[in-house]
Amino acid sequence: xxxxISMHEISMLSLFSGSMITGALALLKIKSGVMDVIEWEVFSxxxxxxxxxxxxxxxxxxxxxxxxxxSGSVLSYSGSYMAEDKTFNRxxxxxxxxxxxxxxxxxxxxxxxxxxxxxxxxxxxYALVIYYQNEKSANAGMxxxxxxxxxDVAILLGIGLMSSLGGWNFLFYSYYMxxxxxxxxxxxxxxxxxxxAQIPFSAWLPAAMAAPTPVSALxxxxxxxxxxxxxMIRFSAALEGSTIQSILLIISxxxxxxxxxxxxxxxxxxxxxxxxxxxxxxxMLSILSLGFSDLAFFHLLSHALFKALLFMCAGVxxxxxxxxxxxxxxxxxxxxxxxxxxxxxxxxxxxxGFPFMAGFYSKDMILEVAFMSWINFIALLLYVMATGLTVxxxxxxxxxxxxxxxxxxxxxxxxxxxxxMTNSMSILGLGAILGGSVLSWGLFPECYMICLSxxxxxxxLMVSIFGxxxxxxxNFMSVNYLLKSINNYSLVVMMGSMWFMPLLSTLKxxxxxxxxxxxxxxxxxxxxxxxYGGQGxxxxxxxxxxxxxxxxxxxxxxxxxxxxIMIIIFMVLSI
Numbered sequence: 284x285x286x287x288i289s290m291h292e293i294s295m296l297s298l299f300s301g302s303m304i305t306g307a308l309a310l311l312k313i314k315s316g317v318m319d320v321i322e323w324e325v326f327s328x329x330x331x332x333x334x335x336x337x338x339x340x341x342x343x344x345x346x347x348x349x350x351x352x353x354s355g356s357v358l359s360y361s362g363s364y365m366a367e368d369k370t371f372n373r374x375x376x377x378x379x380x381x382x383x384x385x386x387x388x389x390x391x392x393x394x395x396x397x398x399x400x401x402x403x404x405x406x407x408x409y410a411l412v413i414y415y416q417n418e419k420s421a422n423a424g425m426x427x428x429x430x431x432x433x434x435d436v437a438i439l440l441g442i443g444l445m446s447s448l449g450g451w452n453f454l455f456y457s458y459y460m461x462x463x464x465x466x467x468x469x470x471x472x473x474x475x476x477x478x479x480a481q482i483p484f485s486a487w488l489p490a491a492m493a494a495p496t497p498v499s500a501l502x503x504x505x506x507x508x509x510x511x512x513x514x515m516i517r518f519s520a521a522l523e524g525s526t527i528q529s530i531l532l533i534i535s536x537x538x539x540x541x542x543x544x545x546x547x548x549x550x551x552x553x554x555x556x557x558x559x560x561x562x563x564x565x566x567m568l569s570i571l572s573l574g575f576s577d578l579a580f581f582h583l584l585s586h587a588l589f590k591a592l593l594f595m596c597a598g599v600x601x602x603x604x605x606x607x608x609x610x611x612x613x614x615x616x617x618x619x620x621x622x623x624x625x626x627x628x629x630x631x632x633x634x635x636g637f638p639f640m641a642g643f644y645s646k647d648m649i650l651e652v653a654f655m656s657w658i659n660f661i662a663l664l665l666y667v668m669a670t671g672l673t674v675x676x677x678x679x680x681x682x683x684x685x686x687x688x689x690x691x692x693x694x695x696x697x698x699x700x701x702x703x704m705t706n707s708m709s710i711l712g713l714g715a716i717l718g719g720s721v722l723s724w725g726l727f728p729e730c731y732m733i734c735l736s737x738x739x740x741x742x743x744l745m746v747s748i749f750g751x752x753x754x755x756x757x758n759f760m761s762v763n764y765l766l767k768s769i770n771n772y773s774l775v776v777m778m779g780s781m782w783f784m785p786l787l788s789t790l791k792x793x794x795x796x797x798x799x800x801x802x803x804x805x806x807x808x809x810x811x812x813x814x815y816g817g818q819g820x821x822x823x824x825x826x827x828x829x830x831x832x833x834x835x836x837x838x839x840x841x842x843x844x845x846x847x848i849m850i851i852i853f854m855v856l857s858i
Contacts, residue, residue: 290375291362298355298382306348312341313725320392320454330449336393338454342580343389346513349584350389350506352710353591354382357501360595360707364497364602374414378501381407385506392517394442394451401438401478404507405431411498412491423493426789430487434477434511437470444470457521468527471518479511479564481538485781486788488561492553496598499553504560504594505587512567512583519576531572532658536665539565541782543672547679547754548779552597552608555680558781559634560590562673569666570649573656581726582645588714589633589641595708596627600684602704603697610683614690619697622705624685626712631681633715635674635747644719650743651733671746675754682758 312318318340325333358378365371384407388400405428413424444467445451460467475481480488491503515522515531522528542561549555563586571579600616600623601608617624633642653666691697699705777783813819833841 290372291358294375294379295355295359298351298358302348302351302355305344305351308339309341309344309348310725312339312344331446332450333395334393334450334452335396336452337390337396338392339390342516345584346389346580347386349587350382350385352714353505353587354378354501356707356710357497357591357595360500360598360704361495361497363701363703364598365495374495377407377410377414378498381411381502381507385510388510389513392452392454394438394445394453397514398435398438398442401474401510402435404478404510405435408491408502408507411502412494414495414498415493420493422789423487423490426490427487430477430480430484430788433484434474437474437477441467441470441474453518453521457518460521462525464521465526468518468521468525471514471521472527472531475511475515475568476534477511478514479508479568480561481511481534481565481568482541483784483787485538485541485561486785489554489557489781490785492551492557496553496594496601499557500591500594500598503557504590508560508564509567509583509587512564512571512579515568515571516576516580516583519571519574522572523574528572528574532569532662535565535568535572536662536669537565538562539569539669540665540672541784543669543676544778545781546676547672549676550609550611550683552601552610552613552680552684553594555610555676556590556593556597559593559673559676562669563590563634565669566646566649569662570653573653573658575649575652577726578645578649578652581722582649584722585633585641585645585719588711588718589630592626592708592711592715593630593634595704595711596623596630599623599701599704599708600627602701604691607691610680612690613684614687615685616697617685620699622699623708626705626708626715627685628681629712629715631677633719635677635751636670636743639720641715641717641719644723647743648723648731648733651735651740652731654739654742655733655735667742667746670743671750674747674750678751678754679758682755687758 318338321337321339323335325335327333358375361374361378365374368374381404384400384403386400388397388404391397391400408431409424409428412427413420442451444464445453445456448456450456477484488503488508492499494503522531539562542558542565546555546558546562549558563582567579567582567586570582600613600620603620604613607613629640633640636643636646650666650670654663658666780786
């Protein structure tokens with residue numbers, strides 16, 4: 284136990300120290316506007332140099348600071364959450380390996396060196412998803428790793444295409460990529476979509492909730508899934524004026540809407556939060572596709588704070604209610620766990636964009652800039668509906684788990700007495716309140732000029748109030764008869780199951796190949812190939828050996844017959 288305590292405490296102190304150092308360096312870089320690039324030439328082949336590059340600018344250093352502070356909080360939290368786990372050390376090493384991979388990914392402006400961190404993230408993510416080693420975890424891990432491999436292959440193809448430029452540093456070359464580089468832009472967009480779980484690769488993110496809750500707080504909410512957004516931010520100069528922007532806008536808006544819709548039908552606590560992460564990733568990529576990469580980065584950082592806090596609160600609740608994740612078995616937790624519920628309410632309000640919380644500064648500015656931009660009516664409608672749905676599923680979650688009727692068994696022991704977990708949440712709780720305002724003052728010394736009509740200006744507030752009201756009031760309705768809408772493949776089932784994406788990504792994708800493989804095994808491997816192959820050759824050789832054996836039995840009849848046959852053959856040949 285001493286080793287466990289010391290390990291998570293040492294990791295927390297080291298990461299917090301790293302966070303303070305990188306944060307101070309980021310502030311200096313913002314003030315001076317200087318970027319440091321460290322290059323190490325591995326080898327040179329003809330005119331191309333394979334270079335390992337690290338870039339130290341305010342974007343990478345600030346993101347690293349946030350990764351370190353969230354990782355430190357999660358590792359400290361894990362000291363209590365995973366205390367009874369027999370393989371605690373392995374868990375800690377995996378999380379630290381994830382932090383190392385994330386560091387490589389964030390600090391690399393080179394498409395080859397970024398692959399080291401990019402592949403490391405996928406591998407460690409897979410190891411963490413299958414951590415509990417049961418069938419559900421194995422299936423979720425396989426879906427996660429195979430979805431991410433699509434993006435890895437896209438980056439490898441992109442490396443091949445960029446080789447014609449003589450280098451792979453996208454900080455230098457992204458400004459000169461016109462429409463002739465459309466294929467490279469499509470490949471990079473696909474790689475970002477797989478890592479950030481956009482349509483049609485969305486199924487892996489809710490499935491990855493099979494991992495331990497501290498992993499969900501760090502990996503699948505605030506850092507790993509934003510790697511795709513970060514890659515697009517680095518390549519944002521290449522997307523300017525490209526057709527890719529329109530494609531990315533409609534895909535991200537649809538993802539945002541689909542995730543919000545699905546979360547209103549979900550009952551698994553962690554999956555609801557995972558779908559809200561998916562919705563916010565859609566917000567980041569949508570504003571990025573409109574050309575505002577600085578706003579996307581702003582929302583990426585503020586979202587990381589309150590979403591990690593939300594997952595950690597969910598972990599405390601799941602820990603207290605004996606492992607239940609169904610929100611229908613919770614209720615009225617505010618009386619038993621006031622501190623955890625307070626932190627969770629702060630995170631929920633920040634997610635909704637409540638005024639002066641962390642999410643308000645980034646989300647409200649993103650929506651107003653989007654309303655002011657040149658977007659079509661469909662994108663505007665998806666923005667408005669997704670905003671309302673976000674508040675709706677948040678208030679639904681609050682009703683079922685925090686304020687509604689008490690639905691747990693009478694023997695449940697609920698309390699806030701685990702100081703290690705609650706103290707770990709306090710730093711992120713402070714960030715969820717103050718993080719947005721501090722970031723907005725630091726990143727935007729000059730204000731955005733927002734020019735909207737009164738109706739459009741009030742649209743976000745009205746939609747949020749309406750969504751919250753509907754999301755809370757609908758839960759008081761009691762439905763006691765069989766609903767015809769809950770038949771298989773109905774509209775309601777489609778809306779609640781992420782538009783059948785988990786089904787299409789798993790069963791339907793592999794059904795034809797598996798059935799063909801089964802047919803080939805039956806007809807070929809165990810059929811004609813066996814008849815003419817293994818078994819056929821066995822019978823043929825058996826007959827031949829039987830004949831040869833009979834010729835060698837020293838029988839006078841056989842020798843006489845062979846002599847007569849040989850004489851006849853010679854006579855025929857001599858003629």
